[in-house]
Amino acid sequence: MSSFLIEITTVLVFGLAFSMLLFILSVGLSITMGLMGFANLAHGSFAMAGGYVTVSMVSKTGAPFAVALLVSFVIVALLSILFERVLYRHLYRRPELDQVLLTIGIVFASIATVTFIWGPDPQLILMPEYLSGSVDLGFNNFPRYHIFMIVAGAIIVAALFYGLERTNIGAQIRAAVDNRRMAESCGINTGRIFTWTFALGSGMAALGGGLGIQLLGGIKPVFALEYLVIFLIVIAVGGMGNIRGTFFAALILGIIDFAGKFYFPEGGAFIIFAVTIIVLLIRPHGLFGKA
Amino acid sequence: MTSSTGTPTGSLARSVQFLQRRHRFHWAEIIPWILAIAVFYLLPGYRLLATQILVMILFALSLDLIVGYAGIISLGHTAFFGTGAYITALMASNDIPDPILGLIAAAAGAAVLGLVSGWVLLRTTGLTLLVLTMAVTIMLQELANDFDEITGGFDGINFTNSEILGLIELDQLWYSSSYIYVLVVLFFGFLTIRTIVYAPFGRMLIGIRENTQRMSAIGTPVHQRQVSVYIISAAIAGIAGALWVQVQGNVTTEVYTFELSGEVLIMLILGGTGRLYGAFLGATVYKILESTTEQVLGTDEPYWQFAIGIVLILTVLFARRGLFGIFEDIVKKFKGASKGEVQ
Amino acid sequence: MKKYLIPAISAAGILALSGVQADAREYKIGFIGPMSGGAAQLGQQMERGAKLYMKLHKGELGSHTVKMIVRDSKRPGGPIAKAAAQELITRENVELITGLIFSPNAMSVAPLINKSKTPVVIMNAGTAFIPNMSPHMVRVSFTMWQAGYIMGQHAANKMGCKTAVSGYSNYPPGKDSIAAFRKGFVASGGKVIDEIPMGGPAKVPDMTPFFQRAKSKNADCMYVFVPAGNHAAAVAKTYQALAMRKAGTKLVGPGDITQDTQLQGMGSAADGVVTAHHYNMFLKSAENQAFVKAWQAEYGANSVPDFVGVGGYDGMAAVYAAIKGANGGKLTAAGAMKVLRGWKYNSPRGPISIDAETGDIVQNVYISVVRQKGGKLVQEIQQKFEAVKDKCKELKLGKCGKKLY
């Protein structure tokens, strides 16, 4: 392989790992905003909760990483149902600004809460042997974890798409996202659909929070706010409520971000934002959004 | 005062009379200014915090023009605040230390940025606009960080202002003259904004917020008007940014953070949008919680974030129109229904 | 009459000797540091160091006491730190201000204390020129130049590196640090082939793209500067994940990348990393061993001090020295500076002193290497450079060469 090809492939592999993480983290918010028009800025708090549950499981109980991820999915999904029932549902018909205020309030309170429990330091876990170190793919060494991230991401994405395209509940969700009124008139209980979808989305975020520990330098209290920017960008570029769009947006932005930093480190975060601005000015409803 | 305001079912003449008097000053509007002066004399040790609050009020007011009145939600208002701040700081550190000139240049520079970015960005709405405004701010912050030969980067620039009108030095320890300076600028800024919102232009903005489709159908060039108010708002935000750094004598890239954009938006929603005094209340409550929670609780543990979070949640759940809404409800209870009083 | 007079005089004499026991004074000092937000762990370290010193040296001031008022600077920028300082001075009437993690925090405070003539002891903020901003400031921490320059020399002379790449957090201390490294490295015959900015200091970026770029340059050494705290763990991890050691690039840097509080979390990734720094918890001196023991007795066996904690500890030692110098009277800037400029102290990090002219720290710099021992990571000292001054001020580079007040 020529050195140029090696470089491109390397960039793609790394970018893909980040893309997968981005998608898993963002897709729930995309659905929430698309389905109910709810501006849930506390999405990052659920992802963060997932990260902390994973860390605690692994370090306190010695549970295997994969088990910890699944448990965090379940716990956070249940937690999000609680939040949805107690807080969110009062605000579905209220102005967006009220939703912003509530969810930012949750973000602040969650940051403070995890600081009390786990302290301000980033929490890390030592990965099992098969996930640490690097693996030689013939043309370059890659971190095992990145490869794992791509594989795990692909499985999760496939499962999600299968669930949405092939199952009854998936069809109901898609119908409700497309046209809520129509779906309701067809007898779909969109309120319940939303609760389940919200739980699913938050659970996915929790998975992302757990999977991201290794890639994002640990899980820490400010996570909930720090990654909000990225979620919003992915969703806007992908088109609100568009799952396929969110996937491609995550793919494009993940790879561009890596390539940008690799080739033009001076550009800093500039490149990903420049791309976002250009895309949104040309396609204000996102790459795959409804006009 | 109150007996003259019209009742909902009153005759046409009384309705017109209500509209003709709507913009008049209510005696209660003097309260914030009295409080501001009282703070100056009674709490001298809190003057820098109080000064910062006054600046934030002006910043939040500028945001209220676009969010509360014109219905344009932005997560990037620090683009203007920061630009005003840097213009002033750069002038002062390059031998143009006059604070008033600094304010004027900051307003002009921010207005130009408002024109350019508004013209392009305001064709979009909702989440897209939110993300675009945020992206612009973050890019400006990156630029300020990268060009640290000029901006001082993360460490920023320290500078000194000359005397105001060649007479009054901006005091940076006891914040006596600085506080008064900011208060005076805030007062005129507030008067300007208040005049604008009660003029036909302000009413027109409310129309845009309520229904852009209908505004087009009555002959309003909506985009052009949105850009106009964006420019005005940008200029005032630029002045706020200039004040922010003038009274502190230094500027860092923090003035461009999107977190600050978020904070000022939260202050505004917390206080209540579209009513001017919401900005006063929201900025004050937020900054006081941020700065004094630990002192009040007598702890070194950082509780402020928790305190703000809880206040935000409770405000949304129980005070439907921000904290100022509580105030309005109380007034209403005392007076019976007097509609549109604080529109 | 005389019978009564003599004991009275001698009593007065004893009082005078023991530092005016009669009116015990409470010295209020202000402590500004990030107690919340992304850098809260640094604020906590620094506060713990300071409080530990106060606890261990309670008796040292006789009947006088010290009350430390903590204020949260929250963010790296100036405004909140400055407001905190203003309130501490005008409302709490503190006589001295200390703490200050981030450089902009310290810089924003400088004009204020120049007005109020309040002495300041900087416990951390590392941008080289800061002490030049006020005659009332001293610094007990470090500058980027101390470690960077020596690391550059060491990499070229002792580690056999002919080429190097640098990666740095893109802000003034980062630029300081790689400039110092470059100067030391080039002076010893090395060549820096790429300098890679790795995002801002506020957020920990994914380091992979930057390290992958560095790897593609095939240099002998990679010098990395990131701010202490969250960034450090990511550095070693990324280095290992990309198998850069196998590819023949050695990882070096200032001690920020092997910060003691982060070290054990790095696992085998940190093994073999070489750093230059003024402190790590594995120093063999009696002072340090006593310090680490006291720390763990106070904050738990799992808690370790790092250089930020030592900064807090030594900073408080300086504060106590200044208070002793005030001898029961008011702590003034002039009085405090008289004691502190030229002050010497046997710190856990070795003997330190404050340069009377610049107000900046003079201290040992150690070259250490990380080793795995008994399932734990330790730092072994390989070489010691004694009484190192700030190169930037010695060479009078840019603002380092000027008075800024």
Next chain:
Amino acid sequence: MIEPILETRGLDKNFGALNVARNINFALAPGARHAIIGPNGAGKTTLINLLTGVLKPSAGSVYLGTNDITKMAEHQRVKHGIARTFQINTLFMGLSVIDNLNLAISERMGNATGILRPAGNYSEVMEEAGRILSTLKLDNDALTEIHELPYGRQRLVEIAIALALDPKVLLLDEPAAGVPSAESHIILDAVDSLPKDIAVLIIEHDMDVVFRFAERITVLVRGAILAEGDPDEIAADKEVQAVYLGESAHV
């Protein structure tokens, strides 16, 4: 024949493969009372949107008098005298009735961008609003916010706003839609008493209203004009009966 005040020539509009307007040649005479009828989905509202500039045609042109206004933006057309009402209330729900009107009047009088004088001091705006409110018997509701008004009275505000624009051409999109029949006479009276110098184009489903009001009727089916004539001609048209009246009979 009199010069039409509003005219379309060969107007086409498609959304992808969907033709919603097909070669429409339509003329509105000054002072006309003209109705457009057609089954659901015939493209009636689309036609209004094309006339007002909300939509741009795929082909063809729109004339106001002798001016080609095809490229003119919606708000500019309003300034040239084209006003409309909406099929579904499109009002400033949070504002009072008189504030709704004032917005339109200020815009028409060209003082909507004034930033110095308080809105309440523009007496000419107030007088105009008062006049229109009295005409439509809305004066007692002047300070009522729209969302507190019954739907029927909200429809009246739709008309009031359009009148406040002092139009030459008024396009009414099903003015009585959604109004309970007990109240619909209020709307119909208002429509009947519109000033004679305004050319009025009305879209309506209710044939009673159409035949009571219109002097001329155009029938639109699947985006194209099927027939046009005076009410008697249309009533007698076999094709119309088959396509339109037949269908509406079993709706």
